[in-house]
Amino acid sequence: MTEPAPEGAPGPTKPSRDNGIGGIPQWAVVAVAVIVLLIAGYVLLRMLSTEDVRVDGLPSHPVRAEATADGSIQIRSEGGGSTVLLDGKPVPTTPQDGAVAVHAPAVPDGSHVLEVVTPRAISWLGSASTTQEFTVDSAPPELQVEDSLRPEKLGEPVTVTGKAAGADQVTVAGEPVRPGPDGAFSAVVDRPEREVQVVATDLAGNRAERTMTVHIKHPGMRAVHMTGLAWTSDSLREPVLELARQGRIDTVELDIKDESGEIPYDSALPEANRIGAVKNYYDAREALDQLHGMGVRVVGRLVAFKDPVLGEASWREGHRERVVQTADGQPWSSGYGDFAFTNFADPAVRQYNIDLAAEAASLGFDDVLYDYVRRPDGGIEKMRFAGLRTTPEQGIADFLRDTQTAVRSKGALLGASVFGIAVDRPTQIAQDIPRMAKYVDYIAPMVYPSHWGPGEFGVDDPNTQPYEIVQRSLAEFAKAVEGTDVQIIPWLQDFSLGASYGPAEVGAQIKAAQDDGMPSYLLWAPNCRYHGEALAPQQP
Structure with missing residues (x-):
């Protein structure tokens, strides 16, 4: 039995619910301890782990071999000082916009491993690495x-x-x-x-x-040529129109720039008007409307590089590079006359002709047919073409390529008249037939019997054997364009030169072309008078 405490003495002490320190509640002590432990753990983890590393430029899909060398792979890490290994070997890096860009040699196709070795925050803890696998594929589809x-x-x-x-x-x-x-x-x-x-x-x-x-399949043509002045003459124009009415021809070729450098129609080309080339002999719109109204196609003949008007103006104005020159820097003439040949390698000369071709196509000419799309004949070692950076043959072909793009965009087709000898002697005048065939819709070889020498293609006297020389020469042109879609539409002779030519001789040439599978043709007569009886009428 316990005695009661004396009066005034303190009573028994009750157990305290607060076991804290210095009056701090126990729960607070525990909370602080947990926070300290978390911080300590975080610091320890940071010390034991690598710095934050990010690899940019390595997508999940394959990359090209150049990706390891061109700097597109970039490494970003907070601590810096990383070493980059590719397939276990160190590779060079360069600083770039707060990262390091990888400049490893290109690697072969297949799987590879990129490893980034980064030192830990405390050096004695060593380093850690981050790896990323990737695949290189350099093969195109x-x-x-x-x-x-x-x-x-x-x-x-x-x-x-x-x-x-x-x-x-x-x-x-x-x-x-x-x-x-x-x-x-x-x-x-x-x-x-x-x-x-x-x-x-x-x-x-x-x-x-x-x-x-x-490749556009040319609709074909049975054509005669007319100069600009001839078209203005009733006595020359009307017989040609009558041939069209009778169905003996379906196409007329009209000059849009001739070998004198004159432009016989009313061209609006500023440069042509400035140098005095435009003569306004005929109204192009009127001629086109008349012929198209009869169902007749119209081909514009454009003499390209034999151009005395442009040549003389260029020389006079100090642009001598626009003219073909002799070895001593004089204008090349060689029987053609002063300033006769402009330089096909000069950009301004090329653009002048392309602009004329594009204008003609815009006006409604169905085709543009280049003539004199070549260098002058003669020894090339005696000629100088300023700015020529390739062979003359390639230079001519490149010019045709540029023209075809311009002409096609305006709705017309492009042809190129070529020498007969070009079929087996391309370097004599820079007309390489297979090369040119890539950039035109048709080739128009001038296989006039009077222009061949004795014995050509095994023909003793070509001028008196029109069928044989045309048939054999055109057969060679057919071989030259095998494998392409280009057509051969020959120029045939309707004039007398060394031998008398009439309906029989003209008809023999037409038959020779047909026997070679070439039903189309263009007739040339310098006086623009044609033997219509040699042309069989065809129903529309």
Whole structure:
């Protein structure tokens, strides 16, 4: 039995619910301890772990081999001082915008490992590494398309079909097309240019490109040539119109720039008017409307590089580079006259002719047919062509390529008149037939019997054997353009030079061309008078 405490003595102490320190509640002590432990743990983890590392430029899909060398792979880490290894070997890096860019040598196709070794915050704890696997693929997609497109008419839509195995995207004439699972694709080009570009790209960025040439099948022609002045003469123009009414011809060729450098129609080209080339002998709009109204096609003859008007103006104004020169810097003449030949390699000369061709196409000429699209004949070692950076043959072909693009865009076709000897002697006048055939819609060889020497193609006297020389020479031209879509439309002779030519001789040449599978032709008569009886009427 416990005795009661004396009066005034303190009573028994009750157990305290607060076991804290210095009056701080226990729960607060515990909370602080937890926070300290968390901070300590975080610091310890930071010391034991690598710095934050980010690798940019390595997507999950394959990359090209150049990706390891061009700096597109970049490493970003907070601490810096990282070492980069590629397949276990150190690679060079350079600072770039707060990161380091990798400049390793290009690596072969296949799987690779990029490793970033970063020192820990405390040196005695060593370093840590971050790795990323990636695949290199430098093989372009396998792109398969035809070489050519063959619409029936100029300006008609074309359908491009093909297969691009391994491609992620295909573009046709600049427009994207999504290939199917097997890479097959199809696209319609509403208004194709002279060429249609097809590009296939895979996820790595590898490209495969193909250029498809648009070849237009020429509708054919049975044509006669008329100079600008001849067209203004009733006595010369009316017989030609009558040939058209009778169905003996279906095309008239009119000069738009002749060998004198004159432009006989009312051209609006500023440069042509400035140098005095425009003569306004005939109204182009009126002539085109009349002939088209009769259902007759119109071809514009454009003499390109034999141009005394442009040549003399260029020389006089200090642009001597625009004229073909002799080795001692004088204008090349060689029987053609002073300043006769302009320089086909000069950009201004080329553009002048291209602008005339484009204007004629805009006016409504159905074709533009170049003449004198060549260098002067003679020893090339004695000539100088300022600015020529390639062979003369390639320079002429490049000029045709540029013209065809301009002419096609205006709705016309392009042809090139060539010497007969060009078929087997391309360097004599810079007319390489297979090369030129890539950039024109037809080749018009001048196979006039009077222009061949004895024994050519096994013909003893070509001028008195019109059938034989035309048939054999055109057969060689057919071989020269095999594998292309270009047509051969020959110039035939309707004039007498060394031998008398009449309906029989003209008819023999036409038959020779037909026997070679060439039903089209152009007749040349310097006086613009033609033997219509040699031309068989054809029903529309």
